[in-house]
Amino acid sequence: MRHLLNPLDFSTTELDKLFDLANDMERNPAKYAEICKGKKLATCFYEPSTRTRLSFEAAMLNLGGSVLGFSDAGSSSASKGESVSDTIRVISSYADICAMRHPKEGAPMVAASKSGIPVINAGDGGHQHPTQTLTDLLTIRSLKGRLGNFTIGLCGDLKFGRTVHSLIHALTRYENITFIFISPEELRVPDYITEMLQEKNIAYKEVIRLEDVLPTLDLLYMTRVQRERFFNEEDYIRLKDFYILTKEKMELAPKDMLVLHPLPRVNEISVEVDDDERAVYFKQAKYGVYVRMALIVTLLELELPLN
Numbered sequence: 001m002r003h004l005l006n007p008l009d010f011s012t013t014e015l016d017k018l019f020d021l022a023n024d025m026e027r028n029p030a031k032y033a034e035i036c037k038g039k040k041l042a043t044c045f046y047e048p049s050t051r052t053r054l055s056f057e058a059a060m061l062n063l064g065g066s067v068l069g070f071s072d073a074g075s076s077s078a079s080k081g082e083s084v085s086d087t088i089r090v091i092s093s094y095a096d097i098c099a100m101r102h103p104k105e106g107a108p109m110v111a112a113s114k115s116g117i118p119v120i121n122a123g124d125g126g127h128q129h130p131t132q133t134l135t136d137l138l139t140i141r142s143l144k145g146r147l148g149n150f151t152i153g154l155c156g157d158l159k160f161g162r163t164v165h166s167l168i169h170a171l172t173r174y175e176n177i178t179f180i181f182i183s184p185e186e187l188r189v190p191d192y193i194t195e196m197l198q199e200k201n202i203a204y205k206e207v208i209r210l211e212d213v214l215p216t217l218d219l220l221y222m223t224r225v226q227r228e229r230f231f232n233e234e235d236y237i238r239l240k241d242f243y244i245l246t247k248e249k250m251e252l253a254p255k256d257m258l259v260l261h262p263l264p265r266v267n268e269i270s271v272e273v274d275d276d277e278r279a280v281y282f283k284q285a286k287y288g289v290y291v292r293m294a295l296i297v298t299l300l301e302l303e304l305p306l307n
């Protein structure tokens with residue numbers, strides 16, 4: 001039985017297959033409309049979410065399956081002190097696959113070790129968010145036509161942003177990618193990540209000003225400042241509006257640079273940018289459904305329809 005806990009759990013060849021399947025699901029939804037008939041997805045969310053949970057649920061419903069779950073730790077038995085290990089043992093007899101989000105780093109891994117069904121890490125604390133990474137990679141591959149040979153700027157909260165951590169790890173496996181980390185000093189990407197890049201001889205640069213590097217980017221990945229992971233509100237208030245991508249700043253960017261954002265957006269992208277055709281974050285959220293459909297079918301090891 002396979003889980004998805006870390007963005008590197010699938011090889012790049014397996015990812016290509018997954019993305020081909022996701023693209024086919026987008027083109028031919030009817031072909032897959034019954035493939036999960038009789039199967040159940042449990043969404044166990046101990047932390048707030050809109051896109052991830054609902055896109056998982058939409059994915060399963062698009063495949064003809066059903067969903068059950070909880071969207072808040074307070075309404076689950078976690079509030080009575082139940083461990084994730086016990087919860088997953090029980091859920092293993094109610095559902096066929098589980099997507100779990102948890103504020104504690106590593107909780108989905110602990111759950112997977114006791115689970116009788118595939119577990120998908122839907123975000124664990126400030127650590128990883130592999131299905132957002134699948135979404136990001138599918139978006140880049142579908143809209144840019146390639147994974148590799150580009151310069152990507154990651155901007156905002158690079159310290160606490162788990163989507164950033166997962167995406168960097170995943171991209172290290174592709175050729176000729178240059179990373180530009182754009183953040184205030186306090187929100188720099190963690191040392192373990194820059195050390196990993198140095199070990200692999202992968203080019204990266206850390207800068208504070210977005211304007212200086214915008215003209216050099218093929219992709220700009222914006223992120224919000226992760227308020228819930230700050231230790232004090234004062235620091236959050238000081239840093240929250242450090243970057244605001246505006247129409248004027250977009251003029252400095254190449255004509256074919258894509259702007260991605262895992263969402264939710266707070267202030268870091270001005271709404272006027274939404275009309276720019278380079279702003280693809282809402283398309284990205286849509287790709288999140290197709291890639292989760294492909295992931296569910298793959299982890300459940302279902303036979304694919306022939307045509």
Ligand code: NCD
Binds near residue numbers: 123129162
């Ligand atoms: C992200 C997350 O939960 O880490 N959201 C998402 O799943 N699309 C990003 C965020 O919360 O900032």
